[in-house]
Amino acid sequence: MSQTASVSADTAAFSPREIVSELDRYIVGQNEAKRAVAIALRNRWRRQQLPEGLREEVLPKNILMIGPTGVGKTEIARRLARLAQAPFLKVEATKFTEVGYVGRDVEQIVRDLVEAAIGLTRERLRKEVAAKAELRAEERVLDALCGDNASAETRAKFRKMLREGTLNDKEIEIQVADTGAPAGMPTFDIPGMPGSQMGMLNLNDMFGKMMGGRTKTRRMTVAESHTVLMAEESDKLLDQEKVVAEAIRAVEQNGIVFLDEIDKISARSDARGADVSREGVQRDLLPLIEGTTVSTKHGPVKTDHVLFIASGAFHVAKPSDLLPELQGRLPIRVELKALSQDDFKRILTEPETSLIRQYKALMKTEEVDLVFTDDSIDELARLAAEINGSVENIGARRLHTVLERLLEEISFAASDRAGETVTIDAALVRERVGGLAKNADLSKFIL
Numbered sequence: 001m002s003q004t005a006s007v008s009a010d011t012a013a014f015s016p017r018e019i020v021s022e023l024d025r026y027i028v029g030q031n032e033a034k035r036a037v038a039i040a041l042r043n044r045w046r047r048q049q050l051p052e053g054l055r056e057e058v059l060p061k062n063i064l065m066i067g068p069t070g071v072g073k074t075e076i077a078r079r080l081a082r083l084a085q086a087p088f089l090k091v092e093a094t095k096f097t098e099v100g101y102v103g104r105d106v107e108q109i110v111r112d113l114v115e116a117a118i119g120l121t122r123e124r125l126r127k128e129v130a131a132k133a134e135l136r137a138e139e140r141v142l143d144a145l146c147g148d149n150a151s152a153e154t155r156a157k158f159r160k161m162l163r164e165g166t167l168n169d170k171e172i173e174i175q176v177a178d179t180g181a182p183a184g185m186p187t188f189d190i191p192g193m194p195g196s197q198m199g200m201l202n203l204n205d206m207f208g209k210m211m212g213g214r215t216k217t218r219r220m221t222v223a224e225s226h227t228v229l230m231a232e233e234s235d236k237l238l239d240q241e242k243v244v245a246e247a248i249r250a251v252e253q254n255g256i257v258f259l260d261e262i263d264k265i266s267a268r269s270d271a272r273g274a275d276v277s278r279e280g281v282q283r284d285l286l287p288l289i290e291g292t293t294v295s296t297k298h299g300p301v302k303t304d305h306v307l308f309i310a311s312g313a314f315h316v317a318k319p320s321d322l323l324p325e326l327q328g329r330l331p332i333r334v335e336l337k338a339l340s341q342d343d344f345k346r347i348l349t350e351p352e353t354s355l356i357r358q359y360k361a362l363m364k365t366e367e368v369d370l371v372f373t374d375d376s377i378d379e380l381a382r383l384a385a386e387i388n389g390s391v392e393n394i395g396a397r398r399l400h401t402v403l404e405r406l407l408e409e410i411s412f413a414a415s416d417r418a419g420e421t422v423t424i425d426a427a428l429v430r431e432r433v434g435g436l437a438k439n440a441d442l443s444k445f446i447l
Contacts, residue, residue, distance in 0.1 A: 070395020
């Protein structure tokens with residue numbers, strides 16, 4: 001198996017059936033969409049098993065997920081990211097503008113994907129040098145605790161106490177690398193070098209290296225210093241060129257991009273004004289999805305084998321409003337269904353991190369026990385479905401609104417009710433939320 005395959009070694013163990021089963025733990029229904037992403041994910045591994053000549057010819061089958069808001073499109077992407085063990089990026093199509101307009105161009109997607117891959121690769125390679133880094137970090141803490149000139153016997157005593165954890169709360173001063181400008185500093189393009197966006201952070205890096213690397217003194221506890229020093233010592237042991245090369249290889253062979261809100265950049269046939277720019281974004285996306293080479297500060301990156309999963313609600317626009325060429329580059333269409341009352345009931349109780357469990361856990365921090373009766377869950381599901389039908393269908397997000405409304409009073413007074421058990425039944429649900437659900441005009445503003 002090639003090096004690129006090793007990046008997704010954990011995913012290789014999952015069959016499509018197991019991937020669907022894993023997604024079922026968090027997402028109710030939408031089996032068609034789950035099957036499509038499971039097959040696409042497995043196909044990445046299958047492709048790696050092919051002879052090299054054929055491997056280059058097998059291109060990913062990009063997916064277009066169509067369905068109303070709040071039915072699980074974005075949640076599938078989030079869970080897939082954790083499952084994939086591969087470079088993954090979720091972006092909103094609305095963030096980009098056509099080349100020539102003020103804003104971000106679509107090639108930034110690939111640059112961000114490379115940065116995500118470098119982070120993943122660095123974390124993986126750090127584990128391989130963890131033992132050496134641990135010893136080096138320990139030596140630096142000992143230097144801070146007892147000085148460079150301490151005798152071997154003194155260092156041995158401090159080392160024993162350090163390993164036993166008795167010094168964890170002691171404050172020390174350590175020299176750490178100065179990372180330069182804070183995150184969020186502006187970036188600017190270098191003239192004549194498309195895609196070579198330079199940030200203040202990069203400039204600090206460059207000047208820091210020219211002057212031998214700057215350090216600064218930080219004061220922290222021994223326990224806090226462990227993470228900082230481990231990261232620093234691990235990075236010193238890593239070959240940065242190898243990290244970048246492996247990350248770029250992982251992006252080119254296993255990268256996944258989830259392109260959300262793609263319906264918002266579809267222009268109708270009578271396009272005017274802003275719609276023209278939206279069509280420009282679609283045109284810019286074409287070569288990226290088809291396969292092109294993008295310049296990044298780490299070197300050129302090919303997108304031929306990056307998997308693109310696009311999604312949109314398509315309430316106003318239709319998939320046919322997308323450019324025909326873009327439609328052709330998203331060959332697998334998956335329709336996600338609107339949620340029914342039964343689906344709402346399952347969403348409240350079945351997933352491992354269901355809303356009912358979340359609210360119970362939140363109240364438990366105040367020593368208040370929340371108990372939901374079966375009929376209260378039925379009533380919550382019925383009301384959510386009813387309000388979605390009469391006001392605006394926002395899918396499962398409606399459950400957040402209804403539950404917040406229901407538990408507002410309890411949540412407000414929870415800190416004064418420690419030790420109590422609060423039972424939520426259907427009558428209480430109807431009392432707190434039922435009246436608003438009946439009044440459609442009021443619901444528009446409150447629910």
